Amino acid sequence: MKMIKSTLAAVAMLAATTAAYAEPVKVGMITTLSGGGASLGIDARDGFMLAIKNSGNSDVEVVIEDDQQKPDVAVQLADKMIQSDKVDILTGIIWSNLAMAVVPAAVAQGKFYLSVNAAPSQLAGPGCDAHYFSISYQNDNLHEAAGAYAKEAGYKNMFILAPNYPAGKDSLSGFKRFYDGELAGEIYTQLGQTDYAAEIAQIRASGADGVFFFLPGGMGIAFMKQYAQSGVDTPLIGPAFSFDQNILQAVGDAALGVKNTANWSKDIDNEANKAFVESYQAEYGRLPSVYSSYGYDTANLMLSALDKASVSDADAFQKALEEADFDSVRGKFSFASNHHPIQDIYVREVVKEGDILTNKIVATAMTDRDNAYVGDCKM
Amino acid sequence: MFRETTVNTALVAILVAVPLVAQAAGEPFIITLATKVAIFAMAGVGLNIALGYGGLVSFGHAAFFGIGGYAAGILASHAQSYTPLMTWPFAIGGTQQMLIIWPVALAASGIAALVIGALSLRTSGVYFIMITLAFAQMVFYFAVSWPAYGGEDGLPIYVRDKFPGLNTLDPLQFFAVAFACFLLAVLVSVVLSRSRFGLALQGARQNVERVRAVGIDPYRLRLVAFVISGMITGLAGALYADLNRFVSPSMLSWQTSGEIMVFVILGGVGRHFGPLAGAALFILLEHELGSVSEYWQFLLGLLLLLVVLFAHGGLIGVLTRRPHRD
Amino acid sequence: MSAALLIEQALNGLQFGVMLFLMAAGLTLIFGVMGLINLAHGSLYMVGAFACAAVATATGSFWLGLVASLVAAALAGAIMEIVVIRRLYRRDHLDQVLATFALILMFSEGTRWLFGSFPLYLDVPEILSGAVALPGGVQYPLYRLAIIVAGIGVAILLFLLIGRTRLGIQIRAGEADREMIAALGVDIKLLYTAVFALGAALAGFAGGLVGTIQSVQVGMGEPVLILAFVVIVIGGIGSIKGAFIGALLVGITDTLGRFLLPVFFGAFMNASDATAVGSALASMLIYILMALVLVVRPGGLYGAGT
Incomplete structure (x- = not known):
């Protein structure tokens, strides 16, 4: 139901705008919204959605589901999003064990995965993948x-x-x-x-x-x-x-x-960060956490790549992501060759x-x- | 209202029809859900043997579910990395063949059930509930802290295990495998409950003395039932690992034990197809309520409570208007 | 390893044990009198902690918070008993397990609904903060000493209540023979509600006490609940004395095991393997203890036997 509503909204908005972007993009966000670990997922989601909202881009449709911090639920949600929602990009997972359950299979099916937090070493070393990007850090x-x-x-x-x-x-x-x-x-x-x-x-x-x-x-x-x-x-x-x-x-x-x-703090001195902290407080009435900032950066990176390439052209989209041509709230931000950040x-x-x-x-x-x-x- | 056989037939027909329709409609995820229902129902069928026929309220069946899952995961991971499972006293390699994995899962969960059962069955009633729970916790903590197979991170099975002649990666074909296993489990449970063993087991639930009087040792009787019960749940665990292509300690958690119990009771205790009705309802609720509210577990709890308090005999009891088994 | 460290660890074990006793006492009492197994006992612990944190934050007084934890948990317990639990006494354990499992879901999500997903703040009161020097060169947190004293105090009160008061006589009669107390003209419904509320209050009190040094968050009760189960299985279900001995045994075994096992394995392994193996084994230790007790005495240390 939730999804249908947001689809309708997206369609309505799409009709209203003068189609500045090539085609609608579907993003699946699997994150923890219930149980003891919910506060992390909620922050990441809020940061992500804030960036989408601030961008004014109405071609991005986000399907959000709660993984309950259970790996098996996360796997099934990923299956659902890939098979029925037909998403192009997955994101949102907070916990490394859930990422290990979801990411290898998702990228094997040709989907992009943009990590807002979890970045286990397995996915940075031999298990790295052209379609997997960590925006947060490498776990270590x-x-x-x-x-x-x-x-x-x-x-x-x-x-x-x-x-x-x-x-x-x-x-x-x-x-x-x-x-x-x-x-x-x-x-x-x-x-x-x-x-x-x-x-x-x-x-x-x-x-x-x-x-x-x-x-x-x-x-x-x-x-x-x-x-x-x-x-x-x-x-x-x-x-x-x-x-x-x-x-x-x-x-x-x-x-x-x-x-x-x-790698982030609310007093990092740059324009993007100031704007982020201010609009986050205005929108949600609380200070952002590092997870909020990762979510925010992830969405902005994705939007910057979508401006350059269509997600259906996987190679071009991957190149566009690798360029990391967005204003990170962390200031400096670029990707190492294994798609993890180089940062202070x-x-x-x-x-x-x-x-x-x-x-x-x-x-x-x-x-x-x-x-x-x-x-x-x-x- | 309806005869129980009618209800059962309808349930099975729905379980088969849903994936077929989903396939035609191009909704493979629905097939995955149906597969999950079949597997959970099978785990419930296993528990039902101990719980429904033996009166053994095990709150630790997640241990067998998880051990079955880990059997599949460990064998597959060794096969994928081409490392032997053990080199001493003789070399054993991993495998991705379900036909080899299943017997291993059955044996592993059976041995676990034998050990846990042998200790737990020394007690009864509420002690039994708590002890099975505690043993499952012990296995859970072991899995979390033992690093060799991923610990808390769990163990991915990158490619689903193989079954001769089938492409298990195809959702419908994998559903067929799970469904066949489920039917087989039900068959075992039906045959068992009608056998002399089954009758004695149900007799022991109602009146231990009478069973003793005819020279049957209720302890051994229950232990055998408990082991069979654990094995079926273990096999369901192996299938569940393949469904998700992933095993983790959460399969062993006490919530999983609770959920397996919920399947049995939502459907109706001691009814052969009760776990199917229960698992189907549970999955349906999980998906429907999940889109109603972020706090869907509250509604699930409420519903569960109402079923326990007022719908005696579970879903099948309600549908057949027979709160008690024939 | 110095003597001071060993003494400190033993005190830690004692404190953990005393806290477990508060949980286990309620469980075992409720089972002893009503024959009910209550999985939602951990939720009452959580209710206590949340009530304590909410009231302490609102009023600025930890002590009012502690009172609130008792009252809120007792109230929640009484309501729970009247609305739901009462219907379960005559049902089998299976229905009880399921209904109280459902209650856990409702309590957990309901609490999240009311208080949000972020953990709450609750701190040790000024007067009990800091550490004190004990004989033998041991530095020990004052608050933990206070928990030990409070826990032992509650244990004594509980023994007196059961041994010396009218309510206690009724409780003991109820444990021995449920029909008899009805025949004696005791209002059984009221008695059951009172016992349930008492057990709930004990759990809530534990939640309030421990919430100050742990994290007040949804789901905090269930791990403790499972440990409390282990305690009463070891002690013998229905026995307050058994719960006390069992709680201390579990508390001390767990604390010392976590501390000593890695040291023990360190004697013949390299350090990081030893910590890994030692920690893995330590996390299973109390369950092994429980299995051992069951082999020797299936009814628990002070149980009537099964």
């Missing part, structure tokens, strides 16, 4: 930046922890790729764990001079609160996920002053603006970073 990037920052800031004996699942392992190995000091400890926690007393006790006993942690979503909130109560004052470093706009208010003051690495990664600090917790950039951790898998990708 923010962790690598944290490692680079830790090294630069003079940490010598870090304690590192992440959940015991593939992205957690990639996180710690990404960190270690650039950090070359000692490790006071390395822990894998249970996925979905809510109590970190045992880990915090080990951090206390380890005598570490810094802690790197990757605990997305509710896990990060729990860890931060408990850490603040523990009396341990070893400085924390983490990727943006645990300190982003969608969860910061839930962490509260416990997050103040924590350094986190991100910043260190942010959690600050308070009025009553609202947010981030401000304090340093640049990496300049023009691509990713570790470029050489493994034969495209």
Whole structure:
């Protein structure tokens, strides 16, 4: 029903405009809109739709479906979108395990996939594909930046922890790729764990001079609160996920002053970013998160490519995407040969603006970073 | 209102007709949905043997569903990467042949059911519910944290496994495979329930002492039923892995156990075609409600609650106006 | 590994155990008196946490929030009992499982409807924040100590309630023989609603307490619910004492397992394999414990047997 309505709307708008664009394009967005992980998907969707709206382009029709954060549901939605909705481009997946379930099959069927977040190493290395683009990052990037920052800031004996699942392992190995000091400890926690007393006790006993942690979503909130109560004052470093706009208010003051690495922040100084933050706040009444920015950039990249080439001419469309000829809210943006971004990664600090917790950039951790898998990708 | 056989025949006819019409109308996704219904129904048929005939309320059938799925996924992934599954004591390679994968899935889920059943059946009633749930959680956590086969990320099967003489990538042909398996499972369940074993099992549900009195050990009886039940659900899991070309720990999650149970109960406990009615209704609701509201699970919950409270005997019970089995 | 670390970990296990007890006590009480298995018990925990967070944010007082968590969960429990659960006592466990499974869906999505998809903020009150020095060089968060004290306090109150009061006598009578208490002229409907609300309040209280140091979000109750199941299976269903012992056993086994197993495997493996194998095994440890208890005593440690 939802889809039919939006089709009608698109048709109506199409009739109204003077057909400035070649042909209508159908985009399938599979993202997480229900359950505990919904806030990420909602932000990515809102960012994406905002860019479409701001562009005034009425030839793009977006079919949005909720994957419930379940891989099997995501696969079925992808099948549905490809088989019945006949979409040309897929996007929206937040979680790496869902991406691994959907992307290989989708690109094998000749569809384009533009990632708004998940970018597992498998899809950057040997499993890369001409029709797959990650607009966000390569999964390891923010962790690598944290490692680079830790090294630069003079940490010598870090304690590192992440959940015991593939992205957690990639996180710690990404960190270690650039950090070359000692490790006071390395822990894998249970996925979905809510109590970190045992880990915090080990951090206390380890005598570490810094802690790197990757605990997305509710896990990060729990860890931060408990850490603040523990009396341990070893400085924390983490990727943006645990300190982003969608969860910061839930962490509260416990997050103040924590350094986190991100490829976007609302205070990156460029026109596109200012316009994005302003219109996002006006449209949705809240500050955007990194996920919102990825969604926004993804849509703008897609629109820029559609201006140059028709999606039905796959080679030309791929070339147009590769050129990345759009105003990214991150400022600099280009693609490495394996279709993942080359970009600067910043260190942010959690600050308070009025009553609202947010981030401000304090340093640049990496300049023009691509990713570790470029050489493994034969495209 | 209707005889149960009429209802059953109609259900099966609809299940066959829908994909055929969808094929003609060029809507292959509907075929995928019908395939999902057949597979879920089969998982339900498996559970129904333990639950409907044996009175064993297993809240852990996701374990068997997932183990079956992983059997398919692991064998296929080894075949695709040309690495042996094991080299010691003798070399075994992977395979993409469903006819080899299925027996492995049956054996793996059967062994799991034997171990879990042997421990859980020492208890009964509410203990049994909780223990089966807890064992399934144990398998779930193992799958999440064991890195060899993808852990939380799951394991993709890039090309659907093969069946001799068929192109399984064609939605309709794969549906035919799943549908045949489902019918076979129903057949097993019918034969079983009418056999001496089945009668004894149902007897043990109603009155353990009477069964004991005729010299049958109810523990062994139930264990056998539990193992068969787990095996059928495991085979459904292997098919489900092929449908999605993907296996992940979410197949093992407690929500999956709950959903398999919902299929059985929505349709009507202890009815051979109950799981089919239940699975079809569930999938239909998931798709219809999903477009009504973002919060469709609330409506699903409400509906489920109403069925449990007021529609005794499930969908088939309502259609046949017989809240209780004959 | 120092003694201080071991003591701290043992305290962590104790705190986790006490929290599990609050959940398990309600479950086991409800099962003992009404013979009902309630999967939606985890939802009541979530209701408590959300109520606490909402009220604490609105009023600025954590303590009012904590009261709200008790009241909201008890109220939700009572309504749930009157509208739905009451119809399920005479049904088999299967119907109970399904109906309460449906309630989980409704509670989870309903909460998301009301509060949105973003986690809520709830923080430790000023007076309980920070860490204190314990003998033996142990630094321990004050709030966690408070949870241990509060949990043990509730356990004592519960034992007194059941052992010494009229309600307790009725509850015990109800566990022993349901027909008898009706014959004694006790208003059974009221008793059942009261017991259910009491169990709900305990879960809500746990949710409020723990919500302050964890994440207040939809779906937070179910993992705890499953652990609470393990606890009461180990302790023996229906036994408050069993729930207490089982909760401590599970809390301590889980905490120490997660800490010690990787160390243990580290003795003969390289560090990152050891953490991987150790963590994988640690996540299964309490289920293995449960299996062991069942082999020895199928009815649980303090169960009446089956």
